[in-house]
Amino acid sequence: MNAQNSVSRRALLTGGIATGFLLAFHLPLRAAANEPAQKDATDGKFAPNAFIRIEETGRTVLMMPQVEMGQGTYTSISAVLAEELDADWSKVEVQHAPPNDKLYANPTFGLQVTGNSNSIRAWWVPLRKAGATARAMLVQAAAGQWDVDAASCTASKGEVAHAASGRKLGYGELALAAQGQTQPKDVAVKDPKDFVLIGQPLKRLDTPDKVNGKALYGIDAILPGMKIAAIANCPVFGGKVGKVDDSAAMKVAGVRKVVVLDDAVAVIGDHMWAAKKGLEALEIEWNEGTNAGISTKDIWQNLRDASAKDGVVAKSTGDIAKALATGDKFEAAYELPFLAHASMEPINATVHVRPDACEIWTGTQIMTRVQSEAAKAAGVPVDKVIVNQHLLGGGFGRKLEPDMVIAAVKIAKQVDYPVKVIWTREEDIQHDVYRPVYRDQITASLVDGKVAAWKYKVAGSAILARWLPPAFQKGIDIDAIDAAVDAPYDFANFHVEYVRVEPPAVPTGFWRGVGPNNNVFAVECAMDELARKAGKDPIEFRKSMLTKNPRMLAVLNLVAEKSGWGQPLPARVGRGVCVQPSFASFIATVVEAEIDDIGEIVLRRVTSVVDTGIAVNPDTVKAQIEGGLIFGLTAALYGEITIEKGRVQQSNFHDYRMMRINETPKIDVTVVKSGEAPGGIGEAGVNAGPPALRNAIYAATGVALRRLPIDRKLLAAGRKA
Amino acid sequence: MATTLTINGETKSFDAPPEMPLLWVLRDILGMTGTKFGCGIAQCGACTVHVDGKAVRSCVLPISAVANRAITTIEHVGSTPSGAKVQKAWLDAEVIQCGYCQSGQIMSAAALLAATPSPDDADIDAAMAGNICRCGTYVRIREAIKLAASGRQS
Ligand code: FES
Numbered sequence: 116m117n118a119q120n121s122v123s124r125r126a127l128l129t130g131g132i133a134t135g136f137l138l139a140f141h142l143p144l145r146a147a148a149n150e151p152a153q154k155d156a157t158d159g160k161f162a163p164n165a166f167i168r169i170e171e172t173g174r175t176v177l178m179m180p181q182v183e184m185g186q187g188t189y190t191s192i193s194a195v196l197a198e199e200l201d202a203d204w205s206k207v208e209v210q211h212a213p214p215n216d217k218l219y220a221n222p223t224f225g226l227q228v229t230g231n232s233n234s235i236r237a238w239w240v241p242l243r244k245a246g247a248t249a250r251a252m253l254v255q256a257a258a259g260q261w262d263v264d265a266a267s268c269t270a271s272k273g274e275v276a277h278a279a280s281g282r283k284l285g286y287g288e289l290a291l292a293a294q295g296q297t298q299p300k301d302v303a304v305k306d307p308k309d310f311v312l313i314g315q316p317l318k319r320l321d322t323p324d325k326v327n328g329k330a331l332y333g334i335d336a337i338l339p340g341m342k343i344a345a346i347a348n349c350p351v352f353g354g355k356v357g358k359v360d361d362s363a364a365m366k367v368a369g370v371r372k373v374v375v376l377d378d379a380v381a382v383i384g385d386h387m388w389a390a391k392k393g394l395e396a397l398e399i400e401w402n403e404g405t406n407a408g409i410s411t412k413d414i415w416q417n418l419r420d421a422s423a424k425d426g427v428v429a430k431s432t433g434d435i436a437k438a439l440a441t442g443d444k445f446e447a448a449y450e451l452p453f454l455a456h457a458s459m460e461p462i463n464a465t466v467h468v469r470p471d472a473c474e475i476w477t478g479t480q481i482m483t484r485v486q487s488e489a490a491k492a493a494g495v496p497v498d499k500v501i502v503n504q505h506l507l508g509g510g511f512g513r514k515l516e517p518d519m520v521i522a523a524v525k526i527a528k529q530v531d532y533p534v535k536v537i538w539t540r541e542e543d544i545q546h547d548v549y550r551p552v553y554r555d556q557i558t559a560s561l562v563d564g565k566v567a568a569w570k571y572k573v574a575g576s577a578i579l580a581r582w583l584p585p586a587f588q589k590g591i592d593i594d595a596i597d598a599a600v601d602a603p604y605d606f607a608n609f610h611v612e613y614v615r616v617e618p619p620a621v622p623t624g625f626w627r628g629v630g631p632n633n634n635v636f637a638v639e640c641a642m643d644e645l646a647r648k649a650g651k652d653p654i655e656f657r658k659s660m661l662t663k664n665p666r667m668l669a670v671l672n673l674v675a676e677k678s679g680w681g682q683p684l685p686a687r688v689g690r691g692v693c694v695q696p697s698f699a700s701f702i703a704t705v706v707e708a709e710i711d712d713i714g715e716i717v718l719r720r721v722t723s724v725v726d727t728g729i730a731v732n733p734d735t736v737k738a739q740i741e742g743g744l745i746f747g748l749t750a751a752l753y754g755e756i757t758i759e760k761g762r763v764q765q766s767n768f769h770d771y772r773m774m775r776i777n778e779t780p781k782i783d784v785t786v787v788k789s790g791e792a793p794g795g796i797g798e799a800g801v802n803a804g805p806p807a808l809r810n811a812i813y814a815a816t817g818v819a820l821r822r823l824p825i826d827r828k829l830l831a832a833g834r835k836a
Numbered sequence: 837m838a839t840t841l842t843i844n845g846e847t848k849s850f851d852a853p854p855e856m857p858l859l860w861v862l863r864d865i866l867g868m869t870g871t872k873f874g875c876g877i878a879q880c881g882a883c884t885v886h887v888d889g890k891a892v893r894s895c896v897l898p899i900s901a902v903a904n905r906a907i908t909t910i911e912h913v914g915s916t917p918s919g920a921k922v923q924k925a926w927l928d929a930e931v932i933q934c935g936y937c938q939s940g941q942i943m944s945a946a947a948l949l950a951a952t953p954s955p956d957d958a959d960i961d962a963a964m965a966g967n968i969c970r971c972g973t974y975v976r977i978r979e980a981i982k983l984a985a986s987g988r989q990s
């Protein structure tokens with residue numbers, strides 16, 4: 116039964132479908148929502164490149180090659196384009212780019228991908244050039260109309276002016292003439308001192324509709340005749356559907372159809388409640404297959420055994436064998452668990468398979484891959500797959516996978532109406548693509564209170580080998596060793612190895628923080644243990660080995676000052692530090708924590724100092740560090756996915772816990788001014804939290820934790836360190 | 837079975853089983869998607885609505901329990917004084933990241949301010965601890981609630 120109040124939106128969506136190529140990106144108010152991006156969409160506009168559209172009214176639409184999942188990239192990308200374009204910021208609207216690798220591939224990946232904290236890094240140069248070139252064409256157009264030298268004209272806030280004669284023309288008035296100009300080559304971009312938008316804490320463009328329920332995420336798609344499906348994936352990894360008895364399910368009011376796939380069963384209903392009830396009423400016999408005996412214990416045994424072998428050498432400087440034979444020797448291994456992403460918006464995809472086409476409504480980090488995978492699953496050509504990108508209710512790497520879209524296409528193929536497939540939170544957590552288990556072994560030696568030799572061996576999944584095979588070369592996964600090969604310290608004898616170990620059965624994928632979330636933890640834990648062995652203060656110890664890294668040294672000095680490092684603390688309260696060079700940003704963080712007598716942890720305060728080069732939007736940088744810290748601290752405090760009998764044991768937020776507001780400390784983030792090229796920021800905070808907390812616990816209790824999540828039992832008062 | 841509810845001051849009639857949670861009626865029958873699904877077991881707060889002004893989790897609230905009660909959702913909370921203040925403060929403090937949890941956060945905060953106009957940290961913890969934000973916006977949520985309570989908004 117349908118209510119009237121959704122009719123207007125349905126009409127909108129229907130209108131879009133009728134045009135054949137709907138770009139249903141919804142940012143009403145300031146956004147170009149639902150505007151069809153047809154091939155002729157540039158008619159009557161100034162469209163100098165794939166990113167900028169200026170209409171005769173002056174309306175300025177910027178096409179977003181990267182997706183918005185909370186990181187603020189729509190606002191930052193727009194600021195970069197608008198800065199060089201000298202656009203009127205109040206007229207800027209954003210629209211999501213359609214799937215098109217030729218126009219919108221991320222320059223780093225060669226694919227239309229949002230990830231690895233690189234949206235601004237990858238697009239900084241190309242988008243500035245795109246903006247500057249467009250501005251030059253508008254200026255040329257005005258100079259032509261006035262018959263003056265272009266060099267005597269200036270552009271600002273969406274207008275070209277000729278100071279000598281006092282004449283002005285708006286970009287809208289110039290749009291058609293600018294479209295006729297030849298593209299100049301090698302237009303100079305601005306000197307950063309002339310920036311008016313970049314570096315300002317501009318208000319985000321996407322948030323006004325997020326306070327009133329208007330913003331539309333993939334899960335909010337509603338289409339005429341649409342039904343809702345709930346899915347049960349085989350509880351055992353790799354298992355298949357055996358027998359299904361749907362007689363009770365089909366009797367549930369509102370259930371329309373039961374769809375049996377190879378490895379999952381779905382119930383389609385009039386609404387999610389009927390679909391869920393139907394799913395509960397199904398009797399399913401699974402063919403659990405060969406993974407039904409697998410447990411986390413076996414996986415760890417397998418990883419520990421494999422990590423004993425020599426790895427592939429990723430980097431080696433100096434003479435590591437000789438250097439390790441002298442000095443005071445240190446050895447440790449650090450272990451990190453499987454983690455789920457648990458983005459707040461549960462996994463979902465809406466699909467309509469028509470005789471000649473397949474249309475998808477979802478929020479994804481990989482638009483073109485979703486398109487090509489859906490084409491295969493639907494059995495239609497790629498150009499017959501329409502992807503309507505939506506806002507993402509969190510991505511964190513989970514939406515770098517197309518599995519949910521493929522499953523939804525298979526379900527939708529069996530009916531002629533659109534189906535929205537919603538995963539319950541239980542399915543979301545139990546059928547994720549998990550942050551892999553890692554084991555990192557560090558062997559080092561100390562001479563004169565400094566690290567003279569550092570041998571680091573990381574063992575874990577090669578996610579890139581599966582996800583982007585050409586990037587996996589000579590047995591090295593460049594993601595798995597990220598922040599290990601480029602540890603920030605002056606280690607004269609330095610050696611990094613990688614052992615590829617794939618956990619049996621469990622699918623692994625990118626998780627917020629990617630490779631560095633493992634390596635920063637191990638490196639920074641070991642540095643604290645080495646400092647103690649050397650009898651030095653953890654910050655002084657690090658500083659003595661950062662002599663060639665002035666940016667890192669500067670943030671470390673500042674965080675020491677801002678965090679009150681060295682000031683006295685009560686018993687069982689400690690401060691811990693983390694230094695990290697990830698994603699071309701330089702970040703130093705201090706966590707202050709109290710550990711009570713039974714080992715429970717109270718976070719008192721977190722201080723971070725960030726040098727991310729030019730901060731396009733300093734408020735967004737702060738917000739990303741604040742949120743990233745909480746994401747990382749959540750993992751340190753609670754995060755662990757375990758497996759028994761081939762099944763994930765956690766299922767929802769009661770047993771896969773998240774930090775809550777009452778556990779959140781005061782967080783103080785300082786963004787330092789810098790003229791360097793922008794670094795990445797969306798994931799950096801994640802990596803800082805766990806080692807800084809672990810080192811605070813080490814300071815407070817003397818217990819050197821070497822596994823996450825933190826085992827409170829090891830921290831009770833009176834236990835031997 | 838025909839059910840009638842009062843939602844955002846309007847009467848809505850529809851067919852649904854009495855035990856069906858309000859969340860799915862709002863989203864899948866009435867097409868009001870501002871109220872979000874996050875966990876389905878009253879653990880995350882994404883589905884928070886007001887029933888007679890109090891914040892409740894609609895994912896576990898059978899519609900049979902809310903006949904004759906005043907239901908308010910995120911789409912309409914801006915028409916209440918505390919809801920409007922909270923929405924404004926959320927934008928002033930730039931609280932929001934992905935935004936998926938924020939309908940629920942705003943509903944919880946608006947109910948808090950309506951009952952406790954000047955909440956202290958403990959009041960904020962008590963009212964807001966049921967709302968998870970995976971993006972980790974808690975520091976700014978606290979700040980925005982205080983901003984809304986202070987009346988010092990831009
Ligand atoms: S969806 Fe209701 S509390 Fe999570």
Ligand code: FES
Nearest residue numbers: 934935969970971
């Ligand atoms: S803003 Fe993303 S979950 Fe709260």
